[in-house]
Amino acid sequence: MRLYNTVELRGYTAITDTVHLSEREAERHSEHNYSKLRVRERYSSQMDRSMACSPPLSRVVVSGGTHGNELAGVCLVKEWLRGDSAPCLERSSFTAQPLLANPRATEQGVQNTTLAPPSPSDPYELVRARELDSLLGPKGSDEAVDFICDLHNTTANMGASLILYSLSDYFCLHMLHHLQTHMQLAPVYCVVFEEPPSAAYSLDTIGKRGLALEVGPLPHGLVRADVLSQMSEGVKLILDFIDLFNRGTLFPPCQVEVYRKLEGLDFPRELQSGELNGTVHPERQDRDFRVLNPGDPLFLRFDGETVRFKGERPVYPFFINEAAYYEKKLALWTAERVSVSVPALRVRGGLGGAGGGD
Amino acid sequence: MTSCHNYESLPAARRVAIFGGTHGNEMSGVTLVNQWIKNETEIQRPGFQIKPFITNPRAVEKCTRYIDTDLNRAFTTENLSAEKSEDLPYEVSRAQEINRLFGPKGSQEAYDVIFDLHNTTSNMGGTLILESSKDDCNLQMVHYVQNALIPMSCSVLLTEHPTLKYAASRSVAKRPVGVEVGPQPHGTIRGDVLDTMKKIIKHALDFIQLFNEGKEFSPCTVDVYRITESVDYPRDKDGNISAMIHTDLQDRDWQALNPGDPMFLTFDGRTIPYEGDSTVYPTFINEAAYYEKQQAFVITRKETLTVKGIRVSQA
Numbered sequence: 130m131r132l133y134n135t136v137e138l139r140g141y142t143a144i145t146d147t148v149h150l151s152e153r154e155a156e157r158h159s160e161h162n163y164s165k166l167r168v169r170e171r172y173s174s175q176m177d178r179s180m181a182c183s184p185p186l187s188r189v190v191v192s193g194g195t196h197g198n199e200l201a202g203v204c205l206v207k208e209w210l211r212g213d214s215a216p217c218l219e220r221s222s223f224t225a226q227p228l229l230a231n232p233r234a235t236e237q238g239v240q241n242t243t244l245a246p247p248s249p250s251d252p253y254e255l256v257r258a259r260e261l262d263s264l265l266g267p268k269g270s271d272e273a274v275d276f277i278c279d280l281h282n283t284t285a286n287m288g289a290s291l292i293l294y295s296l297s298d299y300f301c302l303h304m305l306h307h308l309q310t311h312m313q314l315a316p317v318y319c320v321v322f323e324e325p326p327s328a329a330y331s332l333d334t335i336g337k338r339g340l341a342l343e344v345g346p347l348p349h350g351l352v353r354a355d356v357l358s359q360m361s362e363g364v365k366l367i368l369d370f371i372d373l374f375n376r377g378t379l380f381p382p383c384q385v386e387v388y389r390k391l392e393g394l395d396f397p398r399e400l401q402s403g404e405l406n407g408t409v410h411p412e413r414q415d416r417d418f419r420v421l422n423p424g425d426p427l428f429l430r431f432d433g434e435t436v437r438f439k440g441e442r443p444v445y446p447f448f449i450n451e452a453a454y455y456e457k458k459l460a461l462w463t464a465e466r467v468s469v470s471v472p473a474l475r476v477r478g479g480l481g482g483a484g485g486g487d
Numbered sequence: 488m489t490s491c492h493n494y495e496s497l498p499a500a501r502r503v504a505i506f507g508g509t510h511g512n513e514m515s516g517v518t519l520v521n522q523w524i525k526n527e528t529e530i531q532r533p534g535f536q537i538k539p540f541i542t543n544p545r546a547v548e549k550c551t552r553y554i555d556t557d558l559n560r561a562f563t564t565e566n567l568s569a570e571k572s573e574d575l576p577y578e579v580s581r582a583q584e585i586n587r588l589f590g591p592k593g594s595q596e597a598y599d600v601i602f603d604l605h606n607t608t609s610n611m612g613g614t615l616i617l618e619s620s621k622d623d624c625n626l627q628m629v630h631y632v633q634n635a636l637i638p639m640s641c642s643v644l645l646t647e648h649p650t651l652k653y654a655a656s657r658s659v660a661k662r663p664v665g666v667e668v669g670p671q672p673h674g675t676i677r678g679d680v681l682d683t684m685k686k687i688i689k690h691a692l693d694f695i696q697l698f699n700e701g702k703e704f705s706p707c708t709v710d711v712y713r714i715t716e717s718v719d720y721p722r723d724k725d726g727n728i729s730a731m732i733h734t735d736l737q738d739r740d741w742q743a744l745n746p747g748d749p750m751f752l753t754f755d756g757r758t759i760p761y762e763g764d765s766t767v768y769p770t771f772i773n774e775a776a777y778y779e780k781q782q783a784f785v786i787t788r789k790e791t792l793t794v795k796g797i798r799v800s801q802a
Contacts, residue, residue, distance in 0.1 A: 204731075208754050238778075284672040348608040348672030350775035354731045354752050405518075411678040429678050431522050452674035455550070 181299040182477040185375040186275035186338070189225040190265060191218065191364055193280040195332050196241070196453070197234025198349040201360045202280030217365060222375035225368055228265075230279070230332055231257060238350060240453055266335045277336035278367055280360060283345035284452045285461075286415040288316035289363045292341040294324050294334065296389065301340050302471045303380045305387070307370040308363065315344065315359040318418050319387040320447060320464065342367070346415070349452055380474040388418060388445050388464035396460040397428050397436055406431055409450045409460055417447045421463070428460070494706075494796040497624050499699040500599040500662075504538045504589055505530070505688065507604045509559050509656045510776070511546025512673040515684045516604025516666075532696045542585055542603075542656050545577060550674050552776055553578055559603075562654040567592060582656075590659035601660035602691060604684060607669035608775045609784075610738040613641040613683045616665030617711070618658070620647050625662050626794040627704045628694045635690040639683065642741050643711040644770060644787065651714050651785070664691070670738075673775060698799055706796040712741065712768050712787035719781040721751055721759060729753055732773045732783060740770040744786075751783070 191209075193202025209215050209227035218225040233253055234241055241254055266273045283290075289312060293301050302319075309317045320343075333339030342363050347356045374380070397407035407430035413421070421427065422443045428436035438444075444463035448454060507520030523530040523539035530537050541547055543558045555576035566579045567586050575583075589598045613636065615629045633641045644667075646652045657663035666687055671680045698704065720728040730751040736744065743766050744750070751759040761767075763786075771777065772784040 204754065207727075284675055346672070348670075348775055350673065351608055351773055351778065352731050353737060353773065354734045355737070357731065357754075404521075405676070408518075408676040408678050408681065411682075414678060431518065431681075450675050450677070452672050455674065 179472040181472050181474045183300060184478055185222065185476050186371050187223050187375075188274040188336075189223055189276045189278075189368070189371060190228050190274050190336065191225050191278045191280065191368075192228040192230045192332055194232070194235040195230040195279055196281065196349075197231050197237060197239050199240075199280075199282035199347075200350065200352040201282050201344060201347060201357050203229070203235050204352050204357060205280065205360060205364070217361075218368065220368055220372035220375075222372050225278075230261065233257075240349070261332060262335055268335045274336040275338060276371060277333045277339035278364065279331065279333040279339065279341045280364070281341050281343045282347040282349070282356065282360075283343050283448065284348055285345050285417055285448045285450060287343055287345045287417045287447060288318055289359055290318045290320055290343040290345075290447070292333075292343055293319060293321045293387070296321055296323065296387065296467065296469055298338070299471050299474055300338055300374075302385050302387070302469060303374075303383070303474045304340075304367060304370045306380075306383045306385050306471070307373075308366045309385070311366050311369075312362060314355075314362050317363075318447070319385065320462075321387050321389045321467075323389065374474070374476055377476055382473050383471050385469050385471060387467050387469055388447060389467045391444060391463045391465055393457075393459045393462050394427075394446075395458045396455075397430055405455075407434075407436060410435060413446070414450060417449050418445050420444075421446050494703070494798055495623050496800040497797050498599075499535070499799050500624075500695050501535050501699075502538075502598045502600075503535055503692075503695060504540055504598050504601045504660070505604065506540055506542045506601060506656055508541040508543050508547040509603055510552045510557075510605065510673075511543050511548070512550050512552055513604070513606040513671075514674065514676045515606050515668055515671065515681050517541070517547050518676055518681060519604060519685060519688070530692075532692055534699045535695060537692065540589075543578065543581060552673070555579075558582065559605075559655045560653050562586065562592065562656060562658050566654075585656060586659050592659040598660045600662045600664060600695065601657040602664050602666055602688060603655060603657035604688075605665060605667045606671045606673070606680065607667055607771065608672060609669050609740055609771050609773060611642065611667060611669045611740045611770055613639065613687050614644055614665075614667040614669075614770075615641060615687070616644045616646060616667055618646055618652060618663055620645060620711070620713075620790075620792055622662060623795045623797055624698070625664060626709050626792060627698075627707070627797050628664070628691055630707050630709050630794065631694040631704070632687060632690045633709075635693070636686060639686075641687065642770075643709060645711045645713045645790070648714050651717060666691075698797070701799055703798040704796060707794050709792050709794055711790050711792055712770065713790045714785050714787050715767070716786040717782050718750075718769075718784055718786060720778075720783045721753070728778070730757075730759060733758060736769065736784075737773060740772050741768055743767075744769050 193206035206227045206229050229235055262268055291305050305319045333341050344356055344360045347353055396405050399406050407428045410426040410429045412426045420443045421438050423438055423440050425438050426435045427438040445466050446461040446463050449461040507516030520539045520541055545554050556578045558578040561578045561582040566582055586592055617625050629643050668680050668684045671677050721730040723729045730753040733749040733752045735749040744761050745766050746763055747760050749758045750761040767786045768789055769784040769786055
């Protein structure tokens with residue numbers, strides 16, 4: 130297992146990806162017996178000298194209803210579009226724009242639409258994706274919006290989870306730190322699906338920066354006042370962070386824990402027919418981000434037999450029993466918990482304050 | 488010493504059906520019924536026939552509530568007597584087929600008992616739904632099931648109401664019984680919810696077997712929640728929902744809602760209180776499928792029903 134990587138990305142160099150295991154986990158896997166103190170001593174002087182800088186953000190979009198039946202985001206965006214609560218999108222350095230990403234699915238109350246497409250080869254979502262790319266992108270270009278926060282809900286017990294695509298996304302990792310420090314209504318987690326931007330396919334990757342804010346548990350097709358408050362607080366803190374950044378705040382180096390996606394696990398199925406023959410074990414249900422050790426109960430077959438986790442090392446499951454993933458043959462994802470040392474962050478140029486140089 | 492006046496002599500239940508998938512995304516019933524179809528020995532009992540049956544297979548295949556229209560509202564006289572045609576909504580054709588197999592509704596040939604398995608996003612726990620306050624056999628059954636499930640609680644919802652009673656799939660039977668377990672998000676299978684539903688069915692079938700074999704069930708009382716009213720979400724002038732279930736009401740199915748208690752919360756943070764004149768007991772609070780039916784929750788009133796003793800008739 131790697132101890133560290135150095136990465137040159139967008140003009141700065143920093144230490145990424147220090148894998149840290151607690152003492153208890155380290156005892157169980159002696160080949161990973163690194164101590165946090167030793168890592169810090171080795172790299173602290175290098176970390177102090179590095180600073181991540183990037184220009185201020187002015188075009189910020191908050192989107193909801195990418196999946197039309199994930200209603201908390203739909204409700205928030207509809208309120209903002211009506212103009213009633215739009216002041217909460219305003220900050221001194223920018224005003225975020227609300228967007229209903231998939232209006233047709235939202236109207237139907239479904240995840241994706243099933244209406245007949247205008248042409249046989251173009252499903253509605255594909256047409257809409259191209260529209261969004263031209264509205265908010267083009268993806269990968271200088272014209273793309275600066276930041277997209279895409280709002281989602283999940284039936285899994287994931288609190289408020291930020292979904293990122295890179296362990297060296299320092300801007301978003303500082304944002305994560307800000308949320309974890311200030312969020313009161315829900316625990317905050319971070320999941321990293323490591324994918325190169327060109328391969329990632331979700332709405333939040335159209336902008337120069339972005340993330341998905343996933344709040345759960347919430348059954349699809351309904352809204353709960355408590356979940357709406359959690360999502361609202363999450364958006365507020367995200368926009369607060371961007372504003373603080375734009376106004377020249379120096380964010381000192383910090384350490385954050387993230388969950389780096391490993392692999393998806395399917396439900397138990399009949400060998401021949403492929404039909405489901407079990408579900409998430411009651412002792413694992415709702416335990417997103419709690420350690421799953423080899424031998425722990427994982428699934429319960431309908432005939433009463435317990436299926437235990439057969440992995441070789443502890444992992445952290447998430448998206449446990451998400452309704453939309455049944456058709457994708459996913460009962461849950463596993464992740465490894467990674468401690469990331471994030472260098473200091475400051476705006477370059479723009480409003481108030483000289484940014485640090487590259 | 489038992490009094491003959493308090494005991495009713497009733498025929499044995501010889502034909503029982505268990506419906507799953509009336510709503511294709513309510514997965515506990517789909518799962519259990521599919522299991523029992525595959526492995527019939529698991530569900531069979533001596534002395535009476537038990538038929539597990541998937542009522543809406545196309546909706547189950549797509550994991551959606553319904554294809555054209557809600558099957559669990561489709562068993563109206565009008566639908567059941569409509570002329571067969573390819574233009575009929577899928578669920579209406581299906582209702583006619585189910586009526587043919589398990590009914591006809593209202594006739595002597597109809598099945599004795601049908602259990603219709605459902606899930607809800609509401610925090611209702613295990614709930615048995617009855618349509619009649621006069622069906623002593625069904626009431627004795629729910630009494631038996633409630634006692635067998637202790638310490639787990641099981642509420643009884645009575646939908647005996649001139650307009651709020653709906654034409655459910657199970658209504659083709661002489662004695663329909665709805666089994667509703669929640670909370671569970673639609674399209675998911677929770678192990679704990681599945682287990683609760685399995686236990687309810689097991690105890691219900693135990694009752695039928697015991698009754699058929701001659702056990703007497705003494706007079707008793709059963710606390711039920713009788714449906715009185717359906718409450719919609721507040722809406723704006725365009726008909727859009729303008730408030731949500733208040734945090735203080737969310738998940739409090741079967742608990743007292745007093746006049747003045749918070750009921751809804753508008754999106755801009757204003758509380759709307761309950762303005763009725765007496766304490767009521769809401770349920771089906773925030774059921775996802777009821778948004779389109781203009782129903783935020785239903786109001787019930789607690790009632791204690793006196794139930795006659797029963798024994799099987801020896802005919």
